[in-house]
Amino acid sequence: MQSPRASGLLLHPTSLPGRFGVGDLGTAAYEFVNFLDESKQQIWQILPLGPTGHGNSPYMSYSSMAGNPLLISLERLRDDGFLAEEDFANLPEFPAERVDYDLVAQVKLPLLWKAVDNFKANATPEQRQEFESFCTSKAFWLDDYAFFMALKDANNGASWHQWDAAIARREPEAMEHWRSQLAESIFGHKFLQFEFVRQWTAVKQYANEKGIRILGDMPIYVAHDSADVWAFPQIFHLDPETFEPALMAGVPPDYFSETGQLWGNPIYKWDEMERWGFKWWIQRFQAMLDFVDMTRVDHFRGFRAYWAVPQGETTAINGEWVQAPGEELFETIKQELGTLPVVAEDLGLITPDVLELRDKFQFPGMKVLHFAFGSGSDNPYLPFQYEHNCLVYTGTHDNDTTVGWFNNLQDWERENVVRYLGCTSQDGIHWDLIRLALGTVAVMAVFPLQDILGLGSEARMNAPGKATDNWQWRYQPDMLKPEWSDRLRSLTELYGRAS
Numbered sequence: 001m002q003s004p005r006a007s008g009l010l011l012h013p014t015s016l017p018g019r020f021g022v023g024d025l026g027t028a029a030y031e032f033v034n035f036l037d038e039s040k041q042q043i044w045q046i047l048p049l050g051p052t053g054h055g056n057s058p059y060m061s062y063s064s065m066a067g068n069p070l071l072i073s074l075e076r077l078r079d080d081g082f083l084a085e086e087d088f089a090n091l092p093e094f095p096a097e098r099v100d101y102d103l104v105a106q107v108k109l110p111l112l113w114k115a116v117d118n119f120k121a122n123a124t125p126e127q128r129q130e131f132e133s134f135c136t137s138k139a140f141w142l143d144d145y146a147f148f149m150a151l152k153d154a155n156n157g158a159s160w161h162q163w164d165a166a167i168a169r170r171e172p173e174a175m176e177h178w179r180s181q182l183a184e185s186i187f188g189h190k191f192l193q194f195e196f197v198r199q200w201t202a203v204k205q206y207a208n209e210k211g212i213r214i215l216g217d218m219p220i221y222v223a224h225d226s227a228d229v230w231a232f233p234q235i236f237h238l239d240p241e242t243f244e245p246a247l248m249a250g251v252p253p254d255y256f257s258e259t260g261q262l263w264g265n266p267i268y269k270w271d272e273m274e275r276w277g278f279k280w281w282i283q284r285f286q287a288m289l290d291f292v293d294m295t296r297v298d299h300f301r302g303f304r305a306y307w308a309v310p311q312g313e314t315t316a317i318n319g320e321w322v323q324a325p326g327e328e329l330f331e332t333i334k335q336e337l338g339t340l341p342v343v344a345e346d347l348g349l350i351t352p353d354v355l356e357l358r359d360k361f362q363f364p365g366m367k368v369l370h371f372a373f374g375s376g377s378d379n380p381y382l383p384f385q386y387e388h389n390c391l392v393y394t395g396t397h398d399n400d401t402t403v404g405w406f407n408n409l410q411d412w413e414r415e416n417v418v419r420y421l422g423c424t425s426q427d428g429i430h431w432d433l434i435r436l437a438l439g440t441v442a443v444m445a446v447f448p449l450q451d452i453l454g455l456g457s458e459a460r461m462n463a464p465g466k467a468t469d470n471w472q473w474r475y476q477p478d479m480l481k482p483e484w485s486d487r488l489r490s491l492t493e494l495y496g497r498a499s
Contacts, residue, residue, distance in 0.1 A: 007438060007445040007497040008043025008215070009036060009452065010397065012058065012461070013071050014099055017477045021094035021104040025199040026073030028477070030206055035480045037210040039488040040498035044207060045215040045446050047397060049200070049291060051149075053225060056101045056471045057462075059298070060223045062149065065141035065287035067196035070104060074111055076199055081122065082115040098472035115195070116188040134194045140283050141227075142193055148227035150185035151178060159225040161243035168243055170230070200291060208293070211499045215343070215446070216292030218284075220299040221249045221265035229266060232280055235273050236266040239311060247308045250316035254349060260307070260316030267308050270324055278332045285333055285340065294341035296391075300363075301346065301354045303329065326357050334361070343391050343444075347371075364443060367392040369433050370399050373409075373416040382420070383440045392442040394433045394451050397461045401450040402430040404457030430454045431487070438495040445497065449475060452484050 016023025016032060023029075036044055050061030051068045061068075077083045092107060094100060123131070135142060148160065155163050166174035179186070204214050222228045224245055229236050237247035245266035253260040273280065288295050297303075303326030309319035333340060344363040346354060358365055367390050372381035379385070386392065394402050406414065406429040418424055421432050430451045437445040450459040453475065462470045492498045 005443060005495075005497045006042040006213075006499075007447075007492055008041045008045060008212070009039075009449050010045040010393070010446050011449045011475075012047040012397070012471075013049075014471065015449070015461070015474045017474060019088075019091065019094075020074055020108060021092075022070055022099045022101070022108070023474060024071050024073040025196075025203050026075045029073075029203045031477075031480070033203070033207045033210060033212060035485055036207070036212050038482075039485045040492045041488070042211055042497075042499045043213055043215050043444060043446060045296070046217065046292075048217050048219060052101075052471075053223065055467070056099075058217070058471065059219045061219075061226065062152075062223065063141065063145045063227045064219075064222045064284055066145045066193055066227070067200060067291070069112055069192040069196060070101075070108060071200070072112060072192065072195050073199055074108065074115075077112075077115045077195065082118040083111060087111055087114065096476060097474055099474060101472075112192060113188060116191050119191055120187070131191065131194050134197065135190055138193070138197075138287075141287055142190060144231035145193070145227040146186045146189035147179060147182070148230055149189045150182040153185055154178075154182060160230040161224075168230070170233075197290075204291070204293075213293035214291070216288060216295040218288055218295045218297050220297065220302045221263065221268075224264065224266050228280075235269050235276070235280060237269055237308075238266060244311060246311050248311065248313070249302075249306065250309050250319060251307050251348075252316055252319060252321075260319070262309060262313065262316040267306065268324075274325055274328060278329050281329060282333055282336050285337060289337070289341075294343065296343040296345055296366075297363075298345045300344035300358065301348075301350055304351070304354045304357050327360065330357075330361050362389065365390045366396075367440075367442060368395060368399065369393065369437060370395045370402070370405050373413050373420065383436060386440050386442050388441050388443055390442045391444040391446060392437045392440050393445075394430070394437055394447045397448065398464050399448075400457050400460050400463075401448065401455050402433050403428070403451075403454055404460060407456065427487075428454050434488075435491055435495075438491050438497060452488060453479050 011032065013025065013029060014023045016028040018024055018026060018028050033044070048058040048061060049067050049071070050058065050063050051066055052058060053060055053062055074083055074088065078085060092103060094103065151160070151163065151167060160168055167178055207214060237245065239246045245264065247267040248262060249265040249267055250262040251260050303324050305321045305323050307316065307319045308322050309316050330340065340361070342363045344358045344365050346358055346365040347368065367381050367386055369381065369392065372379055395405060399405060400408065406417065409417070421436065424432055434447055434451060437447065459473050461473050
C-alpha cells in the first residue's frame with residue numbers, strides 16, 4: 001500500500017467528550033475531525049468498533065463485523081425524532097475524564113431501546129425502506145449477529161456455549177422456535193446496527209470530504225463468545241461436547257513473559273477455511289472496509305504461523321507453532337476485493353518469513369519510538385533503521401503516554417533518549433518524539449491524542465496484562481486548544497506530511 005507522506009492521530013470514539021458518559025458519534029466526533037483538518041492531518045486511527053463484552057475491550061467483541069451500540073449518539077436520535085430532549089432530563093453525573101461502562105449501559109441502553117420502539121411506531125415510509133435495504137445488504141453478518149444478541153439477552157448474558165444445547169448447536173427446530181420467540185428483540189438489534197452504521201458512515205464521509213482517511217483495527221482472532229463462533233463453529237477448533245475452545249490462541253514465553261500470553265480465543269481451522277475459499281475472511285474484510293479506508297491487522301505474524309495451546313492449559317507455555325496459509329489467504333482476498341489497504345502489526349519477535357509475507361503484498365509494517373532506546377544502535381525501532389513503507393508511532397494504545405513513558409524510564413534509557421535527540425526541547429518530550437516521528441522516512445506517522453496534549457500516565461488507554469480500568473480515558477472539550485493545532489500543523493508542513 002503506497003501513498004504520499006501523511007500523519008494523523010489515534011483516538012477511539014469512546015474517548016470523545018459528551019454528556020452521556022462515553023464518546024459517541026455526535027457533535028464531538030465532527031469537532032475532532034475539524035481539529036484534524038485544522039492541524040493538516042490526513043489520518044484518524046481508531047480501535048475496533050465492535051460491541052464489547054466483559055472488560056470492555058474493543059479486541060474482545062461479540063461480533064467481528066457489527067458496531068458498538070454505545071457509540072450511537074442519542075442526540076442524533078433526538079434530532080431524527082426517535083427520542084425527545086425530555087428523555088435526557090434525569091441523567092446522572094457521569095465521570096468527566098473516564099468511562100464508567102456499567103453506568104453508561106444502565107442509562108443509555110434503555111434510551112436506545114426506547115428509540116427502537118419509537119422507530120417501529122413512527123418511522124416514515126422512506127425510513128422504513130432505508131432500514132429494509134440496510135437489512136438486506138448486510139444480511140451476511142447482520143442476521144446472525146442480531147439473533148445471537150437476542151439469544152444472549154434471553155439467557156441473561158450467558159456465553160453461547162452455556163445455552164441449551166439445541167440452540168447452541170443451531171439445530172433447525174430450535175432455530176425456528178427461537179427466531180419466532182425473539183422476533184421483537186432481533187428487530188431491535190438490527191435497528192441499533194442500522195443506526196450505528198448510518199451515524200458512523202456520516203462521520204466517515206465528513207472526514208473523507210476533508211481529505212482524512214479512517215485507519216481501523218482488525219484483531220486477527222475473534223472472541224469465543226461471539227456471533228462469529230456461534231454461527232460458524234466448523235471453522236474453529238472447538239470441543240464437540242462443551243463448545244469450549246479445543247485450541248487456544250496466544251504467544252509463547254519470551255523476554256517479557258516467562259509463561260507467554262494465553263489469550264483464550266479459539267484457533268481457526270485453516271484447512272476448513274481454505275476449503276471454503278476463505279469466504280468468512282472475505283466477508284470480514286468486506287465488512288471492515290465498509291467502515292474504514294484502511295485497517296491495521298493485529299498480530300500479523302499469525303497469518304504465517306500461530307501459537308496453538310491445548311484446552312485445559314492455564315499458561316501459554318505448552319503450545320506449538322503451526323503453519324498458516326497467509327499467502328493463499330491474501331491472494332484469494334486480493335482476487336475478490338482488489339489490493340487491500342492493510343497495515344501489518346509486525347511488532348515483537350518476527351521471523352523472516354513473516355516479513356516476506358508482509359512485503360509480498362506491500363503492507364506497511366509498524367515502528368514504535370518507545371521501543372527504540374532500550375538497547376544499542378542495532379535496535380530496529382531507531383529511525384535510521386526505517387524503510388519507507390512503514391507507519392511510525394510515538395506509542396500505541398497499548399503503551400503509556402509519551403510523558404508517562406519518559407518519566408518512568410530507567411536513568412540509562414532516559415539518557416539514551418536525550419543523547420539521540422541531542423537534547424530535549426522546552427516544548428516537552430512529547431513534542432520531541434512527535435517531531436522525530438514526523439521527520440522519519442516512514443510513509444505514515446501517527447500519535448495518540450494524549451501525546452499532543454502532553455498528558456501523563458493517568459491518560460493511558462490500555463495496560464496489557466492489567467485486568468481492570470482499561471479503555472476508559474476521555475478528553476475534555478477545552479483540551480483541543482488552537483495552539484496545539486497550530487504547532488502540529490507547523491511541524492506537519494515542515495516535514496512534508498500536510499494535506
